[in-house]
Amino acid sequence: MSDLLAIQEGLANCLRDAHSIAAMRFLAGDQVLVERRLAIYRANVSANAVKALAAAYPVVQQVVGEAFFAGLARAYRHDAPSSSGDLSEYGDGFARFLAGFAHVRSLPYLSDLARLEWQVHRAYGAADTRPWDPASIGMVAPEQQHTIRFRFAAGTSVVESPFPLVRIWTIHQPGVQDGFAVDWSVSERALVAREELRVTVTAASAGDAAFIVATLEGATLGDAAAAALESDAAFDLSAFLSRAIASNLICGFSLDEDH
Amino acid sequence: MATGIGLRQPHYREVFDRRPGIGFVEVHSENFFLDGGASMRALERARELYPVSLHGVGLSLGSADRLVGRHLDKLERLVDRIQPEFVSEHLSWGRLGAEHFNDLLPMPLTHAALALVADRVDHVQNRLGRRILIENISAYVAYRDGDMTEPAFLAALARRTGCTVLLDINNLYVNAVNFGFDPVAWIEELPPSVVGEMHLAGHAVTDDGLVDTHGSRVSAEVWTLYAEACKRLGPKPTLIEWDTDLPSLDVLLEEAAAARAIAEDATEASSV
Numbered sequence: 001m002s003d004l005l006a007i008q009e010g011l012a013n014c015l016r017d018a019h020s021i022a023a024m025r026f027l028a029g030d031q032v033l034v035e036r037r038l039a040i041y042r043a044n045v046s047a048n049a050v051k052a053l054a055a056a057y058p059v060v061q062q063v064v065g066e067a068f069f070a071g072l073a074r075a076y077r078h079d080a081p082s083s084s085g086d087l088s089e090y091g092d093g094f095a096r097f098l099a100g101f102a103h104v105r106s107l108p109y110l111s112d113l114a115r116l117e118w119q120v121h122r123a124y125g126a127a128d129t130r131p132w133d134p135a136s137i138g139m140v141a142p143e144q145q146h147t148i149r150f151r152f153a154a155g156t157s158v159v160e161s162p163f164p165l166v167r168i169w170t171i172h173q174p175g176v177q178d179g180f181a182v183d184w185s186v187s188e189r190a191l192v193a194r195e196e197l198r199v200t201v202t203a204a205s206a207g208d209a210a211f212i213v214a215t216l217e218g219a220t221l222g223d224a225a226a227a228a229l230e231s232d233a234a235f236d237l238s239a240f241l242s243r244a245i246a247s248n249l250i251c252g253f254s255l256d257e258d259h
Numbered sequence: 260m261a262t263g264i265g266l267r268q269p270h271y272r273e274v275f276d277r278r279p280g281i282g283f284v285e286v287h288s289e290n291f292f293l294d295g296g297a298s299m300r301a302l303e304r305a306r307e308l309y310p311v312s313l314h315g316v317g318l319s320l321g322s323a324d325r326l327v328g329r330h331l332d333k334l335e336r337l338v339d340r341i342q343p344e345f346v347s348e349h350l351s352w353g354r355l356g357a358e359h360f361n362d363l364l365p366m367p368l369t370h371a372a373l374a375l376v377a378d379r380v381d382h383v384q385n386r387l388g389r390r391i392l393i394e395n396i397s398a399y400v401a402y403r404d405g406d407m408t409e410p411a412f413l414a415a416l417a418r419r420t421g422c423t424v425l426l427d428i429n430n431l432y433v434n435a436v437n438f439g440f441d442p443v444a445w446i447e448e449l450p451p452s453v454v455g456e457m458h459l460a461g462h463a464v465t466d467d468g469l470v471d472t473h474g475s476r477v478s479a480e481v482w483t484l485y486a487e488a489c490k491r492l493g494p495k496p497t498l499i500e501w502d503t504d505l506p507s508l509d510v511l512l513e514e515a516a517a518a519r520a521i522a523e524d525a526t527e528a529s530s531v
Contacts, residue, residue, distance in 0.1 A: 004372055005323035007402065011364060012355050026367075028403045029438075036467040037399035037437075041362060048361045082359045085317020085330050086292045090361075125293030128300075154294060197297040 014038050015045055049077040052087035056121040057094060059172040060114050063107065075101065088125065092118060109163035116159045116169055116201065119192040123155030123199045129251040137253065144255060146222030150215050150244075151252040155199070157216070158209045159190040166190045166203040193249050207235025212249075260494035260522050262515040263312065265501055270508045271301045278308055279512050283344055285312035285498050291341075292333040302341060310344035312456070312498065313337060319359070320379045320393075321352035321366040331386055338387050345456060345496075347392035347425045348383070350376065350413065365398040368405035368412045373419075380420040392455045393417075394425035397433040397462075397471035409434075410448035423455030426495070428485045429462055430471060432478075437468040443487050451492040459485060459518055460500040474503035477514055482521060489525035497522060 010023035018039070027034050050073040054061050061069040076097050082090045095114035104110050140148060159165065164186040171180050191204040191212065204212065211228035219227065228235040244250045261282025266274060274284070284305050291313075293299050305311060318330055338346055351363040366372045376393075384390055393416060395409060407415070413424045426449070435442035461475030477485075477499070485497075499514040 003369070004321075004367065004375065007367055008323045008352060008355050008364075011400075012358065012360070015360055023400075026402055026404070028401045033467070034400055040399045040465075040467060040470055041360075041364070044362045045360045052361070081357075082361050083357050085319055085327065085354060085359055085361065086289045086333065087317070087361055088289070088292060123296075125296045125298065128295035155296075194296070197300055 056091045112161035119157045126155030148221040155194045162187045207232030261496040264511045283310040288313040288315040312345035313343045315348040319354040363396045367402040377419040392425040397430035417453040427458035429460040433469040457497045
C-alpha cells in the first residue's frame with residue numbers, strides 16, 4: 001500500500017501548497033493543465049471550509065462581511081485544518097483563533113461572539129428532551145433535596161463576556177427589526193438553550209448563570225445554590241427553578257447516592 | 260421507475276406541505292450526524308413521507324492509512340434511526356492522517372487500491388448489516404499508472420463485495436470531457452446488474468475543463484448520455500442532485516419529471 005500512501009501524500013501536499021510538485025510524478029497529462037486542475041481542487045477545499053465555517057458562524061460573517069470572512073476562514077484552515085469528514089465538527093477552535101488574530105483586534109468582542117455561536121451551533125443538533133414529571137421533585141424528602149442534581153436540556157450552556165453579547169447576537173438574527181443600538185457599557189452572560197427545536201439565546205443574571213454553570217459541572221442543588229448566592233446575593237432559587245422548569249431548561253434530576 | 264430529488268433545508272417546508280409525487284429523497288448523511296434538533300426532525304418527517312437515500316461524502320473509503328471508526332459509528336447510528344432505502348458513498352479518498360480535505364479525490368485504478376477499497380466496503384457493509392452503493396466521482400486529474408479502467412474497477416468491487424454502483428452520469432460526462440474518452444463505451448463496460456442508482460446534476464464549463472458544481476440544470480449532453488445509459492442498463496432509480504445556487508422546488512421537480520420521461524422512452528425503445 002506504500003504506493004497509494006505516496007500518491008495520497010503527494011496530492012495532499014499539492015492541495016496544501018500551490019507551489020508543491022509532490023504529486024506531479026504520479027499524474028498524467030500536460031503539466032501546465034495538471035497544475036490548473038489542481039487549483040480546482042484547492043478552490044474546492046477552501047470553498048468547503050469557508051461554507052462550513054459560515055454555517056456555524058453566521059453572525060461573525062455578518063459582522064465582518066462575506067469577503068473578509070472568507071479570508072478569515074482561509075487563514076483559520078491554514079492554522080487548524082479540518083480533521084473530520086463531518087463538517088459540522090469543523091470550527092471548534094475558531095474563537096481561540098480570532099482572539100489571537102491581529103487583523104480583528106479592532107473588534108475585541110468577535111472572539112466571544114464566536115464562542116457564543118459555537119454553543120448555538122452545538123445546541124441546534126443536541127438531543128431532544130424527553131418528557132418528565134417536575135412534580136417528582138416534590139417526592140424527594142426535604143432533608144435530601146440539597147443533594148438533587150438537576151439535568152439541563154442537552155445543548156444548554158452559558159457564555160460569559162465583558163461585552164453585550166446577547167444584544168449583538170440578537171440584532172443580527174434574520175427578521176429582527178428593533179434597531180441596531182447597542183449599549184457597549186453592558187456586559188452580558190448569554191444563556192444558550194433549546195426550547196423544543198429552537199435554539200434560544202437570552203441574557204442570564206449573575207446568579208442564574210452561576211447556578212447553571214455549577215450544575216453543568218456536576219454540582220448538587222445545595223452547592224449550585226451556594227455558588228449562585230456567592231456571585232449574586234439577590235439570587236432567588238425558587239423563582240429560578242420555576243422559570244427553568246417552565247421553559248424545559250431543567251429536564252430531570254438524579255439524587256446523589258453518596259449522601 | 261423511481262426518480263427522486265436531493266432534499267435540502269430551504270425546501271423542507273414546501274416538500275412537507277405539498278408532498279410532491281417523487282419516488283425518494285436523498286440527503287447527505289453527514290448533515291444528520293446529530294443527536295436531535297430541527298434538522299433531524301425534518302429528516303424523520305421526510306422518512307414518513309418517502310423512501311430516504313443516505314448519501315455520504317466524508318467516509319473517505321480510499322484513504323491509504325485507515326478508515327475512521329468514529330465516522331462509521333455515526334453513520335451506523337443514523338442508518339439505524341432512519342432505516343433508509345439506500346446508503347451510498349464514493350470511490351474516493353479525502354482524508355490522510357489528521358487532515359480531512361472534505362473533498363472527493365480520485366483513487367488510482369490499481370489492484371492494490373481495489374483490494375483496499377474492497378476490504379473497506381466489506382467492513383462498512385458488515386457494520387451496517389446491508390449493502391451499500393459506491394459512486395464514480397468527477398475528477399480533474401488522472402493518474403499515470405493504473406491496472407484497469409474505472410468501470411472494470413467498479414465491476415470488480417461489486418463482484419468482490421456485493422455492493423452496487425451509483426452511476427453518476429454527470430460525473431461520467433465531466434470526466435469524459437476532461438480526459439477525452441468515450442462515455443458510452445465506459446457504460447458498456449459496466450454489467451447492467453451492478454448499477455443500483457443513477458445521479459444527474461449540472462456542471463460548469465471553465466477554461467480548465469468541466470467542473471462538477473451541482474449548481475445548475477442537467478446539461479443537454481448529460482441528458483443524452485442518460486438516455487444511452489437507460490438503454491444499456493435498463494431503468495434505475497435516478498436522483499436529481501442540486502447543492503449550490505438552489506433553485507425553486509418546482510425546477511427540481513421538472514428535472515425529475517424529465518428524467519422519468521427519458522428513462523421511460525429509452526426503456527420502451529429498447530424493448531421494441
